[in-house]
Amino acid sequence: MSYNLxxxxxLIASVCFILALRGLSHPESSRGGLRFGIAGMVIAVITTLFxxxxxxxxxxxxxxxxxxxxxxxxxxxxxxxxxxQLVAAFHSLVGLAAVLVAAAAFYNPAAYGIGVPGDIxxxxxxxxxxxxxxxxxxxxxSIVAFAKLQGLVSGKPVVFAxxxxxxxxxxxxxVILIIWMVAGQSATAFWLLVxxxxxLGVLIIIPIGGADMPVVxxxxxxxxxxxxxxxxxxxxxxxxxxxGALVGSAGAILSYIMCKGMNRSFISVILGGFGGESAAAGAxxxxxxxxRQGAAxxxxxxxxxxxxxxxxxxxxxxxxxxxxxxxxxxxxxxxEGVEVKYAIHPVAGRMPGHMNVLxxxxxxxxxxxxxxxxxxxxxxxxxxAFVIGANDVTNPSAKSDPASPIYGMPVxxxxxxxxxxxxxxxxxxxxxxxxxxxxxxxxxxxxxADAKKMCEDIVKALEx
Amino acid sequence: xxxxxxxxxxxxxxxARDLSDDAAALARETARISSDSGLVEAVGPSPLxxxxxxxxxxxxxxxxxxxxxxxxxxSPLMGVTNAISSVIIVGALIAxxxxxxxxxxxxxxxAVTLASVNIFGGFLVTHRMLSMFKKKQK
Numbered sequence: 271m272s273y274n275l276x277x278x279x280x281l282i283a284s285v286c287f288i289l290a291l292r293g294l295s296h297p298e299s300s301r302g303g304l305r306f307g308i309a310g311m312v313i314a315v316i317t318t319l320f321x322x323x324x325x326x327x328x329x330x331x332x333x334x335x336x337x338x339x340x341x342x343x344x345x346x347x348x349x350x351x352x353x354x355q356l357v358a359a360f361h362s363l364v365g366l367a368a369v370l371v372a373a374a375a376f377y378n379p380a381a382y383g384i385g386v387p388g389d390i391x392x393x394x395x396x397x398x399x400x401x402x403x404x405x406x407x408x409x410x411x412s413i414v415a416f417a418k419l420q421g422l423v424s425g426k427p428v429v430f431a432x433x434x435x436x437x438x439x440x441x442x443x444x445v446i447l448i449i450w451m452v453a454g455q456s457a458t459a460f461w462l463l464v465x466x467x468x469x470l471g472v473l474i475i476i477p478i479g480g481a482d483m484p485v486v487x488x489x490x491x492x493x494x495x496x497x498x499x500x501x502x503x504x505x506x507x508x509x510x511x512x513x514g515a516l517v518g519s520a521g522a523i524l525s526y527i528m529c530k531g532m533n534r535s536f537i538s539v540i541l542g543g544f545g546g547e548s549a550a551a552g553a554x555x556x557x558x559x560x561x562r563q564g565a566a567x568x569x570x571x572x573x574x575x576x577x578x579x580x581x582x583x584x585x586x587x588x589x590x591x592x593x594x595x596x597x598x599x600x601x602x603x604x605x606e607g608v609e610v611k612y613a614i615h616p617v618a619g620r621m622p623g624h625m626n627v628l629x630x631x632x633x634x635x636x637x638x639x640x641x642x643x644x645x646x647x648x649x650x651x652x653x654x655a656f657v658i659g660a661n662d663v664t665n666p667s668a669k670s671d672p673a674s675p676i677y678g679m680p681v682x683x684x685x686x687x688x689x690x691x692x693x694x695x696x697x698x699x700x701x702x703x704x705x706x707x708x709x710x711x712x713x714x715x716x717x718x719a720d721a722k723k724m725c726e727d728i729v730k731a732l733e734x
Numbered sequence: 735x736x737x738x739x740x741x742x743x744x745x746x747x748x749x750a751r752d753l754s755d756d757a758a759a760l761a762r763e764t765a766r767i768s769s770d771s772g773l774v775e776a777v778g779p780s781p782l783x784x785x786x787x788x789x790x791x792x793x794x795x796x797x798x799x800x801x802x803x804x805x806x807x808x809s810p811l812m813g814v815t816n817a818i819s820s821v822i823i824v825g826a827l828i829a830x831x832x833x834x835x836x837x838x839x840x841x842x843x844x845a846v847t848l849a850s851v852n853i854f855g856g857f858l859v860t861h862r863m864l865s866m867f868k869k870k871q872k
Contacts, residue, residue, distance in 0.1 A: 287818045294803040297867040318824045324833040337850025345858035360816045363848045367822050370845040374829030378838035393782045498822045506781045512792040517815040519796030623808030635870035641805050
């Protein structure tokens with residue numbers, strides 16, 4: 271196959287990838303879009319095999335079969351609540367693959383037509399170095415994110431003195447190493463650069479706390495794209511450049527949306543430390559305030575007699591795996607003629623769109639699930655707001671108290687509902703370490719229990 | 735007599751080595767000349783500029799396409815982007831399948847395996863997510 275023909279097929283694959291993303295504008299078109307994505311990948315792989323001068327099929331097939339089998343098993347077995355960890359783990363693989371391809375290109379540049387060992391084109395070397403560096407940061411950064419999400423390490427931000435200066439110094443050192451590597455064609459410099467950026471990846475992610483995880487995941491998604499693009503430049507492959515740019519901008523947009531959902535600047539998220547001890551200082555004035563506690567029967571009674579119920583799910587629902595019991599409860603209410611809707615805050619959960627997937631898993635139709643902007647004004651005409659596993663995203667002090675650490679964050683207007691049912695394990699504050707005045711309002715009833723258990727109890731009460 | 739022969743053989747071997755060194759140097763020179771954007775490519779823009787053009791335009795395409803993605807499908811979006819970023823397998827295939835077996839091939843093989851985990855896993859888990867999104871049954 272000629273290189274021009276190959277480039278043409280790569281173009282087709284690129285268009286397929288764009289269509290795959292385009293399909294996600296609506297659930298109905300998304301499945302068709304996914305088929306385009308798979309087709310694009312098949313075209314890309316087959317085209318590559320055709321342009322290679324000689325092909326070691328055994329090695330390649332072995333890699334694809336082993337990797338494919340592992341990927342398939344993981345994808346089938348994974349629980350939907352564990353999606354954020356899975357995505358983080360997958361990002362790390364892209365990062366590592368980028369590093370390895372860069373290394374392969376460094377040691378065998380002739381295979382890619384970018385020179386011979388010891389005499390690689392300068393532009394290619396720079397691109398290779400950048401691709402490897404971003405790849406390495408993505409790799410270890412994603413591993414840290416995975417460990418935090420999986421609970422292997424504490425989700426709390428790790429902060430220490432001079433942290434950001436250290437990162438800056440390492441960043442500058444990385445640039446120096448790149449110059450050394452390019453000027454001296456030095457393998458030592460290449461490996462030092464990889465090592466340094468591996469460390470940097472860890473250091474960049476550890477100060478970022480649990481509540482900021484949606485931003486971290488999106489950010490790493492973006493990095494994995496830029497790493498792929500960097501390798502694309504090295505190899506002079508437009509398909510890789512285009513795909514890298516698509517993925518990079520997708521991740522960047524998601525990061526932006528998540529930051530906006532928390533009213534935080536991207537820089538402040540990167541600098542991290544949010545949700546740690548320092549933020550907790552803003553919580554309450556220490557005095558014990560009274561709240562009303564209720565039981566499943568009370569909740570069932572309230573909701574059965576309501577005309578309209580809006581359910582506000584949060585990460586706590588995912589942790590308790592309560593989505594199925596919740597949907598059962600909603601079904602019973604609908605059976606009694608109650609209108610039930612779901613309200614999703616942009617940063618609910620640990621990754622963008624996390625709640626939507628969990629509700630979809632529990633067979634909640636997607637046209638009953640609404641984004642914050644779509645549904646926020648409806649709370650005023652709602653009889654019962656049922657908050658389950660969410661906290662900070664319902665905190666009215668974000669609107670009223672300029673001293674609150676979360677002041678300015680867009681929140682769901684839950685307090686405007688006639689009654690608020692708040693399912694929560696205990697009276698502890700949320701991830702941001704901020705007290706929620708909603709707990710102490712007259713219309714609020716606290717349902718202190720495990721989210722799943724509470725939903726099941728309400729179901730029993732409704733059936734009785 | 736035999737020492738003479740031995741000496742001749744050594745000389746010959748040395749000359750052969752010198753020659754092969756020369757050949758290697760020449761090959762390197764040719765590769766450099768042909769790969770440098772020398773005479774042939776002097777007319778068009780350098781590969782870097784072409785790549786940059788494609789890159790910037792693709793960022794714009796990505797920007798407009800991704801803003802149209804409905805927030806409900808942001809998780810599947812991550813799944814898809816994760817799967818397609820594994821198109822880096824293209825670079826890995828070239829490294830793995832040169833026919834030799836050395837350091838680069840091992841790097842390439844591992845990269846092919848990792849990217850495959852991602853491609854299969856990413857597309858499949860996205861498929862699982864998307865197949866759960868259902869409309870209200872009327």
